[in-house]
Amino acid sequence: INQYNNDQPIHPVINTFTTLIQEFNYMKIYEKDYAEIVYDRKLWNKLNLNIKGELAERRELQNRSSYNLVDRSQREYTPNAPVAVELPITSFEDHNALTTEVNLLYEPWVKFRMYNGRKQKIDTYTPKFRLKYVKGIPDVADSKVDFDLLELGYRHTFKIGIRALADVSLKAGKFLNDESLYFMDYKHFLGNRTPFVTTDPVGSFRMLDYYAFSTSNEYFTGSFHYQMRKFLFTRIPIVRLAGVRESFFTNYLATDFSNNYTEVGYGINYIFRLFRVEAVANFVDGKYKDYGVRIGIAANLDNLF
Incomplete structure (x- = not known):
């Protein structure tokens, strides 16, 4: 059983809570x-x-209970089918799909050390470039699928002075061919x-809504996170x-239908070494839309439940 987004944006424990208590069955x-x-393989x-x-x-799976x-x-x-602007009907017939994915990860400044005769990677602040096809x-x-997706990603964590840490994440991609694909693609x-x-x-x-701006065209996402000790x-x-x-952080999404979706927020991190609390506002085409408060859990939930 898979979420349509393979990155698993909704934890099952959180989905159980929102479904049974709030009647929001977000997970599709x-x-x-x-x-x-x-x-x-490490090429070098x-x-x-x-x-x-x-x-x-x-x-496809259907809801079997409204408990x-x-x-x-x-x-x-809501039905167990995502809602997307680009593809209003995301239901699909049973089908076979043969897919392949190639990832190249390049870390230009990575460093190693020898310890007891073994080479160990040092956690350095090297940028990471990823090419995905x-x-x-x-x-x-x-197989009923026929598509090609090319994506370039960049991630870099670096210090600013002795008290601040910055994180940048950028991704840009484009479907070179979208002859036949389903919503999970x-x-x-x-x-x-x-x-x-x-x-x-x-x-x-x-x-951001989980699937509203999912796309089979070109896209760009950017994220900047700036953390301070004082x-x-x-x-x-x-x-x-x-x-x-x-x-402080900001997130940005550009697709054919996202209308320059942007988030800005402020957070307090490592509360009791475990939690973070964030205040967030989002904007569409530069116009204020909504705000919210979010609680982040630093530890892996799988180790808690």
Whole structure:
């Protein structure tokens, strides 16, 4: 059982809470039987190659229950089908799909050290460049997909002085061919509609709908995260000594239908070494749209439940 977005933007625990308590069944899933082959090789110290091939039989799933713990009379469960501007009907018939994905990761400033005769990677602030190519292969094993996606990514974490840390993430991509593909083959973005955020704070959106702007055309996303050891609350010595950090961030999405979607926010991080609280506002074509408060969980939820 897979989410339509393979990056898994919604944690099952969070989805259970919003479904049973709020009647918001945000997670949209489908079923597939598949065989996958993965090949990973370091071509040289700074360049890594990863190749995946998958043959899958994919099937749509329907809601089978409307059970809830708190009945919200003004709401009801939405169908188990994402809603997207570019593709209004995301339902699909059972089909086979043969796909392959090639990733090249280049880290130009990466460093290593020798320890007990073993080479170990040093966690340096090197930029990371990633080139991704995804191909849907038609007419093999009854495969019904035929598309080509090319994406270039950039991620860099670097210090600013001795008290600040900046994180930049950029991705740009384009479908060179969209002859035949299904909604799970579209490019999806890490959105969020719940009060909780469990994805990487850099490169993920806090208030974006999960699938509204998914696309089979060209796209660009940008994220900037700036974290400080001393700003407002962290000027209080006891707060700063507790390891609390403050941050500002902005996220941007450009597709044919996103209308320059932008988020800006302020956060207090590492509360009790575990949580972060963020205040966020979003804008469409430069015009204010909405605001929200988000709680981030630094630890991996899978280790807590």
